Amino acid sequence: MVDITPADAVPPAEVAEMELYHPHSWWTKYVFSQDAKVIAIQYSATATAIGLVALVLSWLMRLQLGFPGTFDFITPEAYYQFITMHGMIMVIYLLTALFLGGFGNYLIPLMVGARDMVFPYVNMLSYWIYLLAVLVLVSSFFAPGGPTGAGWTLYPPQAIMTGTPGGQEWGIILMLVSLILFIIGFTMGGLNYVVTVLQGRTRGMTLMRLPLTVWGIFTATVMALLAFPALFVACVMMLLDRALGTSFFMPAVVEMGEQLQHNGGSPILFQHLFWFFGHPEVYIVALPAFGIVSDLISTHARKNIFGYRMMVWAIVGIGALSFVVWAHHMYVSGMHPYFGFFFATTTLIIAIPTAIKVYNWVLTLWRGDIHLTIPMLFAMAFIVTFVNGGLTGLFLGNVVVDVPLSDTMFVVAHFHMVMGVAPILVIFGAIYHWYPKVTGRMLNETLGRFHFWVTFVGAYLIFFPMHYIGLMGVPRRYAEMTDVTVMTESAHHLNSFISIMAFIVGFAQIVFLFNLIWSIRHGREAGGNPWRATTLEWQTPQTPPAHGNFGKELPIVYRWAYDYSVPGAKEDFIPQNMPGTFGPSREPA
Amino acid sequence: MAETALTHTNQTQARPAGLQGIAADWSSDQRAFKNVSWGKAMMWIFLLSDTFIFGCFLLSYMSARISTRVPWPNPSEVFALRIGGSDIPLILIAIMTFVLISSSGTMAMAVNFGYRRDRRKTAILMLLTAALGATFVGMQAFEWTKLITEAVRPWGNPWGAAQFGSTFFMITGFHGTHVTIGVIFLIIVARKVWRGDYDVGRPGFFTSRRGRYENVEIMGLYWHFVDLVWVFIFAFFYLW
Numbered sequence: 106m107v108d109i110t111p112a113d114a115v116p117p118a119e120v121a122e123m124e125l126y127h128p129h130s131w132w133t134k135y136v137f138s139q140d141a142k143v144i145a146i147q148y149s150a151t152a153t154a155i156g157l158v159a160l161v162l163s164w165l166m167r168l169q170l171g172f173p174g175t176f177d178f179i180t181p182e183a184y185y186q187f188i189t190m191h192g193m194i195m196v197i198y199l200l201t202a203l204f205l206g207g208f209g210n211y212l213i214p215l216m217v218g219a220r221d222m223v224f225p226y227v228n229m230l231s232y233w234i235y236l237l238a239v240l241v242l243v244s245s246f247f248a249p250g251g252p253t254g255a256g257w258t259l260y261p262p263q264a265i266m267t268g269t270p271g272g273q274e275w276g277i278i279l280m281l282v283s284l285i286l287f288i289i290g291f292t293m294g295g296l297n298y299v300v301t302v303l304q305g306r307t308r309g310m311t312l313m314r315l316p317l318t319v320w321g322i323f324t325a326t327v328m329a330l331l332a333f334p335a336l337f338v339a340c341v342m343m344l345l346d347r348a349l350g351t352s353f354f355m356p357a358v359v360e361m362g363e364q365l366q367h368n369g370g371s372p373i374l375f376q377h378l379f380w381f382f383g384h385p386e387v388y389i390v391a392l393p394a395f396g397i398v399s400d401l402i403s404t405h406a407r408k409n410i411f412g413y414r415m416m417v418w419a420i421v422g423i424g425a426l427s428f429v430v431w432a433h434h435m436y437v438s439g440m441h442p443y444f445g446f447f448f449a450t451t452t453l454i455i456a457i458p459t460a461i462k463v464y465n466w467v468l469t470l471w472r473g474d475i476h477l478t479i480p481m482l483f484a485m486a487f488i489v490t491f492v493n494g495g496l497t498g499l500f501l502g503n504v505v506v507d508v509p510l511s512d513t514m515f516v517v518a519h520f521h522m523v524m525g526v527a528p529i530l531v532i533f534g535a536i537y538h539w540y541p542k543v544t545g546r547m548l549n550e551t552l553g554r555f556h557f558w559v560t561f562v563g564a565y566l567i568f569f570p571m572h573y574i575g576l577m578g579v580p581r582r583y584a585e586m587t588d589v590t591v592m593t594e595s596a597h598h599l600n601s602f603i604s605i606m607a608f609i610v611g612f613a614q615i616v617f618l619f620n621l622i623w624s625i626r627h628g629r630e631a632g633g634n635p636w637r638a639t640t641l642e643w644q645t646p647q648t649p650p651a652h653g654n655f656g657k658e659l660p661i662v663y664r665w666a667y668d669y670s671v672p673g674a675k676e677d678f679i680p681q682n683m684p685g686t687f688g689p690s691r692e693p694a
Numbered sequence: 695m696a697e698t699a700l701t702h703t704n705q706t707q708a709r710p711a712g713l714q715g716i717a718a719d720w721s722s723d724q725r726a727f728k729n730v731s732w733g734k735a736m737m738w739i740f741l742l743s744d745t746f747i748f749g750c751f752l753l754s755y756m757s758a759r760i761s762t763r764v765p766w767p768n769p770s771e772v773f774a775l776r777i778g779g780s781d782i783p784l785i786l787i788a789i790m791t792f793v794l795i796s797s798s799g800t801m802a803m804a805v806n807f808g809y810r811r812d813r814r815k816t817a818i819l820m821l822l823t824a825a826l827g828a829t830f831v832g833m834q835a836f837e838w839t840k841l842i843t844e845a846v847r848p849w850g851n852p853w854g855a856a857q858f859g860s861t862f863f864m865i866t867g868f869h870g871t872h873v874t875i876g877v878i879f880l881i882i883v884a885r886k887v888w889r890g891d892y893d894v895g896r897p898g899f900f901t902s903r904r905g906r907y908e909n910v911e912i913m914g915l916y917w918h919f920v921d922l923v924w925v926f927i928f929a930f931f932y933l934w
Binding site: 116118119120124126223224226227292296297299300303304305306307308309310311312313330331333334335337338339341342345349350351352353366368369370371374378381662 | 720721722723724725726727728730731732733735736739740742743744746747749750751754757758761762763764848849855856857859860861864868900901902903904
């Protein structure tokens with residue numbers, strides 16, 4: 106029970122209304138737009154387009170692994186290039202850009218009750234630099250020697266040597282330049298998201314009334330602003346190694362009987378810098394997913410989120426802890442055993458806040474009025490998948506278990522489950538959830554259910570066997586393993602099976618894209634609030650929301666985001682901007 | 695001094711002092727940092743991010759320096775200038791540091807006069823700051839030239855570990871780029887002050903946002919940060 110602030114106790118607006126840039130032409134309205142919602146759609150469309158490239162690359166890899174020797178055009182070099190580009194595109198250019206640039210831009214201003222991001226012009230620049238980064242990345246496919254084949258972690262010294270595709274050609278240079286551009290562009294957007302959440306909220310919106318989606322995106326952005334610098338520095342130094350012949354990461358190497366010019370550099374230094382970025386990156390992708398899934402579950406189970414405060418602190422705690430676990434990616438790099446002990450301990454401590462979150466999701470579902478809508482299906486699929494991926498994480502977080510499993514398919518299966526499939530399930534759920542707000546129409550239900558079941562079941566059929574062949578000892582990153590003892594007959598069969606499943610799941614994504622485009626015109630009219638949700642983005646006067654989001658008056662927030670099924674209220678949801686007292690709310694005091 | 699601008703209601707906000715005040719601010723609505731404008735908050739957070747960049751650069755340098763098996767060139771000899779027939783160690787770098795730290799002083803004065811709405815003094819002091827910054831970059835160019843003529847290269851040098859040249863050119867280059875960008879923006883902001891843009895609220899050319907005298911202070915935050923970073927580079931490169 107809590108006192109709900111009466112309308113007359115609303116604090117005065119501390120900041121004058123922000124000036125919006127009013128577009129004068131088609132170009133400034135739809136192309137060089139300063140409206141966060143348009144920028145969000147630009148980010149999402151670009152990320153999806155480059156994501157399709159990554160999808161095709163994964164098909165090509167599965168063709169080779171499932172049916173080795175059948176396709177002549179997939180040389181070992183090409184296979185390495187596919188791996189590298191698939192990994193880098195999915196992690197950085199798709200997941201990071203879509204969660205923060207896409208969902209962040211669309212949802213933050215709407216959910217905190219702001220007209221726009223605090224600096225719309227800088228926000229626009231952020232997208233255009235991101236687009237430039239993507240174009241530089243894509244251009245490496247057409248450069249002499251093709252894209253880099255260094256593996257998505259770009260480990261030196263091999264990343265810039267002759268034997269690696271693109272190592273002494275254009276590939277690695279374009280990759281590093283693209284990453285540097287991405288980081289610059291992201292920083293511009295990220296500063297906007299953080300300042301908007303901290304300083305741009307509407308009246309009545311305290312931090313502890315924010316929907317968990319905003320908490321997830323906000324914390325992830327703060328982490329990204331602190332983690333990307335390490336990648337930036339690593340990229341600059343490797344670029345100098347490659348272009349100027351410095352030896353930051355390059356030890357003395359004899360290549361093809363010839364002594365290279367490099368001397369005295371440390372490849373391990375690169376690994377530390379890379380993973381100081383790389384591990385927080387996992388949570389930069391996961392935390393927005395955590396936040397979004399909390400809102401999906403609460404809305405579609407018509408029940409307040411269980412343990413809101415603990416959810417917030419768990420997000421913040423995971424964010425902080427993720428900066429002190431990076432070397433668990435480097436157990437086999439030859440580091441001191443005490444370091445392994447330290448990093449294994451911190452890694453396993455992360456299980457505590459993560460488990461709090463999983464329990465709270467389940468307890469939110471407990472005795473809820475569960476509507477099995479498509480967003481809800483995806484949300485529940487996420488919980489299951491995330492728990493699965495987390496459990497294999499316990500294997501890999503412990504040094505003694507990790508060492509024999511290193512560089513096997515088990516690792517591939519683990520991180521695809523926890524960092525690939527799980528967040529992407531949330532992205533799908535979120536798109537089904539917010540598409541009606543973005544377009545005013547619902548996505549097609551039948552196609553959606555088809556998409557869900559094929560994706561969910563298919564992902565398990567792909568990655569469960571992959572754990573198994575990993576435990577059998579099948580290594581990753583080998584283009585061809587026909588006459589090797591670890592590749593038993595059954596492992597070959599499983600590999601073919603995984604490949605066929607990958608094609609089927611990939612096909613379902615094409616159906617999904619078709620649904621996205623088809624429903625813009627032909628979907629069922631959604632109305633302003635089809636899910637009967639409480640958060641501010643569903644209370645806008647227009648759908649899709651106009652420039653400036655909220656019409657003449659900014660909304661005033663009187664309650665938290667989770668007043669569902671309050672006893673005594675007329676409806677089973679009370680929007681955040683509705684004044685008055687309705688009954689026992691569960692908002693924390 | 696004029697108020698830092700930022701509460702639209704003209705009411706003073708009664709807030710408890712100390713830790714309780716921080717807790718009250720963070721649990722309040724609208725803003726976590728009361729009376730901090732969006733631009734200033736954004737600059738602080740950017741500087742935090744930039745700190746991590748310089749931190750990674752310097753840690754990489756330290757890691758390279760302590761793990762090398764080849765002798766590291768002696769900074770007292772490498773950075774000495776021959777003046778009047780005798781080698782004076784670190785003389786150039788002492789002057790450079792003095793110039794840059796002085797520019798922080800002129801910048802602070804510019805911020806002060808900005809809030810007093812003294813256009814003339816503000817603009818002059820900002821231009822003086824920019825001139826000191828440009829002098830610093832010029833001396834850095836001189837130092838680079840001297841080292842290059844002595845055959846120091848990013849990939850090697852006559853005296854020892856190759857990483858000496860690589861880290862030196864990379865980190866001082868990255869810092870010098872920061873100073874250069876700062877000089878350019880100092881001149882832009884000084885022009886706006888001189889023209890009275892912040893008195894009449896003239897919209898910016900690119901952003902179409904109206905600026906305030908607070909922009910001088912935000913510019914100052916960046917400038918002081920660049921100076922502070924220099925102190926660390928100075929300590930780790932020249933005094934170690």
